[in-house]
Amino acid sequence: MEKLRAEIREIMQELLLKKNLSSEEEFQHWWIDEGNEKRYFALQGRLEEMEERKRREKLLSYHYMNTMEEPEKASEKEEKDDL
Secondary structure, eight states: OHHHHHHHHHHHHHHHHHHHHSOHHHHHIIIIITSHHHHHHHHHHHHHHHHHHHHHHHHHHHHHHHHHHHHHHHHHHHHHHHO
């Protein structure tokens, strides 16, 4: 993910330079015709997918850990009730 973030930052830095130092026509050529717009949004999409996958894994892990703790707590309570 860090590599994707670095690539996105690099494109954004270049975008700012091109926007400030080039004519609108040159900028449009660089952004659209050279494919930097598509590249930027493709990278952004991949990064968002990876972040979403990571969030889901954390949620599943958290859910799994809580599910595993609940039966243990229930059996501990049953043991106390038996006393």
